[in-house]
Amino acid sequence: MSTGRIERRYDHLRALIDGKLASIIRAREPRDLMEGSRYVMNAPGKRIRSTLLILSCEAVGGQMKNALNAAAAIEMLHNFTLVHDDVMDNAPSRRGRPTVHTKWDLNNAILVGDVILGFAYHTLLQSRTSNIRRAARLFTESFVAVCEGQALDVEYERRPFISVREYYRMVGKKTGTLIATSAELGAIVGNGTPGQITALRTFGKHIGRAFQIQDDLLDVVADEDRLGKKIGGDILEGKKTFLLVKALKRARGKDNDLFRSLTARRGRSMPPEEQRALVKRVTSRYEMCGIIEAARRQIRHETAAAIRALRVLPSSNAQAMLQWIATMLAERTH
Amino acid sequence: MSTGRIERRYDHLRALIDGKLASIIRAREPRDLMEGSRYVMNAPGKRIRSTLLILSCEAVGGQMKNALNAAAAIEMLHNFTLVHDDVMDNAPSRRGRPTVHTKWDLNNAILVGDVILGFAYHTLLQSRTSNIRRAARLFTESFVAVCEGQALDVEYERRPFISVREYYRMVGKKTGTLIATSAELGAIVGNGTPGQITALRTFGKHIGRAFQIQDDLLDVVADEDRLGKKIGGDILEGKKTFLLVKALKRARGKDNDLFRSLTARRGRSMPPEEQRALVKRVTSRYEMCGIIEAARRQIRHETAAAIRALRVLPSSNAQAMLQWIATMLAERTH
Numbered sequence: 001m002s003t004g005r006i007e008r009r010y011d012h013l014r015a016l017i018d019g020k021l022a023s024i025i026r027a028r029e030p031r032d033l034m035e036g037s038r039y040v041m042n043a044p045g046k047r048i049r050s051t052l053l054i055l056s057c058e059a060v061g062g063q064m065k066n067a068l069n070a071a072a073a074i075e076m077l078h079n080f081t082l083v084h085d086d087v088m089d090n091a092p093s094r095r096g097r098p099t100v101h102t103k104w105d106l107n108n109a110i111l112v113g114d115v116i117l118g119f120a121y122h123t124l125l126q127s128r129t130s131n132i133r134r135a136a137r138l139f140t141e142s143f144v145a146v147c148e149g150q151a152l153d154v155e156y157e158r159r160p161f162i163s164v165r166e167y168y169r170m171v172g173k174k175t176g177t178l179i180a181t182s183a184e185l186g187a188i189v190g191n192g193t194p195g196q197i198t199a200l201r202t203f204g205k206h207i208g209r210a211f212q213i214q215d216d217l218l219d220v221v222a223d224e225d226r227l228g229k230k231i232g233g234d235i236l237e238g239k240k241t242f243l244l245v246k247a248l249k250r251a252r253g254k255d256n257d258l259f260r261s262l263t264a265r266r267g268r269s270m271p272p273e274e275q276r277a278l279v280k281r282v283t284s285r286y287e288m289c290g291i292i293e294a295a296r297r298q299i300r301h302e303t304a305a306a307i308r309a310l311r312v313l314p315s316s317n318a319q320a321m322l323q324w325i326a327t328m329l330a331e332r333t334h
Numbered sequence: 335m336s337t338g339r340i341e342r343r344y345d346h347l348r349a350l351i352d353g354k355l356a357s358i359i360r361a362r363e364p365r366d367l368m369e370g371s372r373y374v375m376n377a378p379g380k381r382i383r384s385t386l387l388i389l390s391c392e393a394v395g396g397q398m399k400n401a402l403n404a405a406a407a408i409e410m411l412h413n414f415t416l417v418h419d420d421v422m423d424n425a426p427s428r429r430g431r432p433t434v435h436t437k438w439d440l441n442n443a444i445l446v447g448d449v450i451l452g453f454a455y456h457t458l459l460q461s462r463t464s465n466i467r468r469a470a471r472l473f474t475e476s477f478v479a480v481c482e483g484q485a486l487d488v489e490y491e492r493r494p495f496i497s498v499r500e501y502y503r504m505v506g507k508k509t510g511t512l513i514a515t516s517a518e519l520g521a522i523v524g525n526g527t528p529g530q531i532t533a534l535r536t537f538g539k540h541i542g543r544a545f546q547i548q549d550d551l552l553d554v555v556a557d558e559d560r561l562g563k564k565i566g567g568d569i570l571e572g573k574k575t576f577l578l579v580k581a582l583k584r585a586r587g588k589d590n591d592l593f594r595s596l597t598a599r600r601g602r603s604m605p606p607e608e609q610r611a612l613v614k615r616v617t618s619r620y621e622m623c624g625i626i627e628a629a630r631r632q633i634r635h636e637t638a639a640a641i642r643a644l645r646v647l648p649s650s651n652a653q654a655m656l657q658w659i660a661t662m663l664a665e666r667t668h
Binding site for chain 1: 363365444453459
């Protein structure tokens with residue numbers, strides 16, 4: 001498949017999912033709840049998880065139309081976590097739009113999150129598949145893991161140090177699970193063989209990791225305009241990203257002091273000029289200590305492992321697109 | 335069945351459900367999340383919904399052990415709503431124990447609610463039934479309805495007047511659905527006939543209403559010590575209970591002015607003495623306007639309708655116990 005054709009097909013799938021999501025919440029009452037839910041569901045997004053799900057279904061020989069409900073459900077599960085996470089992180093905006101608790105209030109944000117999750121299950125349970133129990137179980141495990149990942153994130157914030165292993169555990173649950181589940185669930189609703197289902201779960205697990213490390217990296221090296229937010233936010237927040245966790249492990253002497261000082265999270269209350277200087281200094285030390293390169297290497301490694309996992313699948317357009325998505329996610333600049 | 339035997343069986347079921355609930359969350363990490371979840375799951379409760387579910391399963395000829403997962407799941411769905419509702423209502427305590435957001439914080443309360451819901455689905459999906467899709471769909475509809483009911487409750491608080499019909503719609507979703515679902519879900523996991531499933535849904539719908547009106551009534555007429563909280567709370571809060579909604583519709587002149595003044599919710603910030611005087615005055619006017627009697631009549635009416643619905647079921651101990659529970663709920667004093 002040519003890149004042009006792949007991109008057109010991706011846009012087509014995205015439009016299908018957008019349409020499906022827009023059709024789910026039809027009720028007008030209770031007003032704030034339904035308007036809030038539609039506001040979230042209609043937010044523009046890359047629809048990565050739902051696209052992965054549909055392509056994984058097709059890659060095992062399943063039909064797209066049988067995957068559409070599960071695809072919308074996984075996108076809604078993702079959106080449910082965003083609404084509640086934004087409350088917990090006290091985030092005023094997301095992708096340039098006010099968050100639900102900012103536009104309405106805390107109560108509506110809690111309820112909007114809850115009800116979107118309800119509609120997610122409602123939609124998932126409409127899937128035409130011979131194994132709805134397995135599909136719903138996997139979906140549920142993923143939902144529980146995301147909650148656990150978010151709780152670990154909160155817990156780790158209070159600790160001065162976490163290991164690389166703990167980092168992987170946390171982001172695996174918080175970000176990785178949902179991406180891995182998207183691929184696996186697609187294979188399940190597509191009635192894939194056990195080997196195919198395992199392959200797609202492995203694929204999802206690796207691109208989930210690559211995706212998160214790339215996210216951590218972009219906070220430092222991205223083009224601010226294209227990213228749509230200031231870079232260095234994680235540095236000022238003292239967030240335990242792949243970069244910081246790796247740096248804390250690797251750096252010695254003054255560098256280690258600098259990295260350790262970030263975890264006290266004093267950057268948040270600095271005047272803008274000092275913030276810029278701190279971000280610049282930390283970025284340069286990340287560079288010098290080889291942390292940026294280590295992150296890039298790890299992303300390449302995970303992406304290669306993801307693509308290797310696809311080999312057991314029969315050659316198809318869907319398989320080619322999955323490979324393209326893995327590469328695109330690892331190379332994205334925003 | 336003698337009352338003594340019924341009570342012993344109820345205690346036995348309650349202990350079984352308590353045991354099941356205590357066994358579900360075994361993980362120790364993330365710490366706050368898991369401790370918070372166990373704190374909620376181990377809270378003492380009447381286990382009305384789960385008992386109804388098991389008895390409904392038995393009343394259609396199903397086996398208790400096949401209903402235990404669904405019973406625990408419905409109890410957890412109920413607890414999920416309590417944790418999030420307590421955040422929204424800013425409630426410091428529930429049944430004499432600090433609420434989750436008071437004992438921990440807002441973030442943990444949101445996550446504990448979410449993860450309990452996750453475990454609820456996890457447990458439900460372990461049910462041995464030939465129709466897991468139907469069971470999970472009903473469970474999900476109920477979950478969505480509870481969110482909608484809570485949102486309506488918030489919405490109605492801002493309005494000076496709601497109709498009796500709107501009252502029924504709101505409490506039907508907020509309280510009634512879960513009780514009706516408990517009975518219906520029991521019939522489904524017990525593989526009941528369509529007629530039996532309908533009968534138990536009808537039964538549940540009516541006792542759900544009776545339960546809520548009794549709840550509203552107890553705020554005014556209960557024995558404070560046995561209720562475990564001050565009476566008149568709803569009056570001071572200007573809560574749109576069955577009593578207030580009925581009174582707003584029925585009363586004229588000065589009485590109407592008094593009832594209408596409650597909806598401004600000024601009672602909350604009055605000094606204790608004025609609060610006591612207001613509660614006393616409103617209670618006496620409820621009495622004089624026949625509102626207390628109207629509530630009692632409605633509870634009797636709903637309870638009779640519930641018991642009538644049971645007639646299509648074969649005579650059994652479970653059926654006798656369901657009848658006993660309906661009567662007990664309507665006559666409870668706390």
